Amino acid sequence: MSGYYGTLVRVNLTTGKISTETIDRAVAGKFIGGRGLGTYYLKKEIDPKVDPLSPDNKLIFATGPLTGSTMPAASRYMAITKSPLTGTVASSNAGGYWGPELRFAGVDLLILEGKAPKPAYLLIHDGKVTIHDASAYWGKLVGETTDGLLAECREPKARVLCIGPAGEHLSPIAAILNDKYRAAGRSGVGAVMGSKNLKAVVVRGTGKVAAAQPDKAEALRKDLLALIKANGVTGQGLPTYGTAVLVNIINESGIYPTRNFQTGVFETANQASGEALKEKYLTGKDVCFRCPIACGRYCKADDVEGGGPEYETLWAFSADCGVSDLGVVIKANKWCNEYGLDTISAGATIACAMEMVQRGILKPGEVDGPPLQFGSGAAIVEWTRKMGAGEGLGAKMALGSYRFAELYGVPELSMSVKKQELPAYDPRGLQGHGLQYATSNRGGCHVRGYMISAEVLGIPEKLDPHSIEGKAKWAKLFQDLTAVIDSLGLCLFTSFAVKPDHYRDMYNVVTGRSVTTDELLAAGERIWNMERLFNLAAGISPDQDTLPKRLLKEPLLEGGAKGKVHRLSELLPEYYRERGWTPAGVPTEEKLAQLAVK
Amino acid sequence: MQVEVRLFAALREGRFGTQRLELAVPCPVRDLLQLLSICEGEVFLCLVNGQHSKLDRKLADGDVVSLFPAVGGG
Known part of the structure; x- marks a missing residue:
C-alpha cells in the first residue's frame, strides 16, 4: 500500500x-x-x-x-x-x-x-x-x-x-x-x-516503499538532489574527502581534543587528516542506500582494508591518543568493526588509559600489552583488539572510560557525559555544542544536535562559537530538528543542504499526510521530552547534565580557544527555560500537556 | 611583514599546503586571496590565528591565515 x-x-x-x-x-x-x-x-x-x-x-x-x-x-x-x-x-x-x-x-x-x-x-x-x-x-x-x-x-x-x-x-x-x-x-x-x-x-525483502503521492515525490526527489549537489558541503566537500575533512578545520580552530582533551591543538593533525587519507589510503567509497552524498570511505593500509575511518573514529585513535599514523588508525578501526566496538568510546577509553599511565595511576606492571603511551600506534591497534576480545586489562577497558577510570579512583579522567565518551570537538571553544553535550538524552554525543554546523561551518547561519548568547535557543532547535530527521529515517547530513520545509514535504508526499513544518518540529520536541521523561524515570538525575570538570575549570592553553572554559552554569538555566522545564530540569505539566506526551 | 597561509582540501590542489608570504603593508584577507589567485567564492571558511574571520579582516605581522573550501561532516 x-x-x-x-x-x-x-x-x-x-x-x-x-x-x-x-x-x-x-x-x-x-x-x-x-x-x-x-x-x-x-x-x-x-x-x-x-x-x-x-x-x-x-x-x-x-x-x-x-x-x-x-x-x-x-x-x-x-x-x-x-x-x-x-x-x-x-x-x-x-x-x-x-x-x-x-x-x-x-x-x-x-x-x-x-x-x-x-x-x-x-x-x-x-x-x-x-x-x-x-x-x-x-x-x-x-x-x-x-x-x-x-x-x-x-x-x-x-x-x-x-x-x-x-x-x-x-x-x-x-x-x-x-x-x-x-x-x-x-x-x-x-x-x-x-x-x-x-x-x-x-x-x-523484495517489496518497495512506494510514495503516497508518486508524482510529487519524484519532482521533490529531483529538486532535492539538485539542492544537495549544488551545496558545497554535500555536493563537493563530503563526496571528495569524506567526514575526515573536518580534521584540519577543527584543529585550526583549536578545538581538536588531543591526548584525552589535554589540549585542543594536535601538532601533526595535517599528517592524519582527511586530505592525507585521500592521498595515501583511500581505495574507494562505501556508499549508503540511494545516497547522493556518498561520504563513506573505503581504505587500505598494508593488508588491512575496509569501510571507514570516519572523522570521529580517526580523531579517537589519532589526536585523542596522540597518534599521527593513519595506517594504524585504519587497523584499529578495522578491529572495532570486526569485534563490534564503538570507535569513539574505544579510542577515547584508550586515551583515558594513556593519561592514567602518564599520571602514574595505572602502573606499567598492570599493562599486559604494548605500553599505553600517547603516540603509540602499536598500542591503539593491540588494545582495541584486546578490548574487543575481552583479554586481560582489555576486558576492564571494555567497560568504557568512566567505569575503567572509576576502578582506579579517577573517574574525572574520563572525558564523558553520563558515562558516554565525548566526540571530537572540545566544548571549551564551542559554547553551544558543549551545552548540547551536557543535555543530550543519550549522554556524550555530537549528533543529538550538531551545533558544529552553526558554530563552525556557518549553517544555517554563522554563530560565534565563543559566545553564549542565544545558544540555548539554538541548541533546542537543533535537538528538536534532529529528532525529526532521526525519526523520518533520513541521514542527518541532508541537513547541510535541506531545510525544515523540505523535511515536511518529504514526509507528506511519502506518507500522504499533510502536516506543517511547525507540527513536525513539535513532534521533534515531543520526542525530546519523552526521552527526558524516560531518563528521569530511569533515575538519571538532571545534575548529570554536566561536563567533565576539566572542560569547566581548566582553560585551554593554546590555539584559537586559548583561555576558554565551557560556561555551562550560565547556559543551563536558560536552556531549561527554553525547554519549558522547571529550574531543576524537569518538564512541566504545562509543557507536557502542550505536547500531549506523558 | 610576514604572514603564514594554510590552504586545505580542494584549495590546495594546484597550489600549496603552507606558505609564508611577505606583505609590504597590512592588508585585508581579501587582498591576500587576490595575490594567490583564489576566488572569494572558493573560500567557505577563513580563520586568522584560529579565530573565525571575515575577508575584510586586516592582517598583522605573524598572522596565520587558514582557508577552507566548503567542507563538513562529523
Missing part, C-alpha cells in the same frame, strides 16, 4: 513466539517513526529502572517512514533500548542497506524481547520471521559472521546485521554492525543484543 508505515513485528526470544501488529496511525503520526516511535514503544513497554542487560529490557529496531523510499539518503534505522553504558534511553543510528531492506521485507518496527536459550539469529524474508541456531557463529568476528550467514541462508542479496565478540561479552561500548562496516555504534546497543543471545538479524 502506498505510503503505508505501520507494521510491527514482535519476537519473544525466550519463548520463540512471533507476532505481527499494526501500529496505530495516530501514534505513528504523533511520533513520526524511527527514533520517536521506537522510544514510544520502549517507554510504554519496559520499566525504566530495568537492568539493561536483563531479558526484561527490549531491543527495538525502528525504521522511519522515509527509510527505503526514493527520497535522498533515506537509509537509516535506529536501534533503541535502555543503554548499559549510560542508563539512559539509547537510540543508535546507522545507514547502509539493512534498514531499507527491513522495510522491503514489510517490517517497519522490530521489537525483540526476552533472551534466547542459546545463541540465535533471525531470518526475515518478506515478512516471514524464523529463529535459527547461531552457535556456530558465536565468538566469530563480524566479517566472517556476515559472509557465513549469507551463505547459510542462501540469500546472497540479503543484508546482515550482527554483533561481534564485544557484544557477546556484554561490553557496554559494544556496537551493532550492519553491512559489515555500518555501525549503530553508541551507548552499548551491541551488549543488549548479546545479552539476548542474539547474534544476527538477516533480512531479505
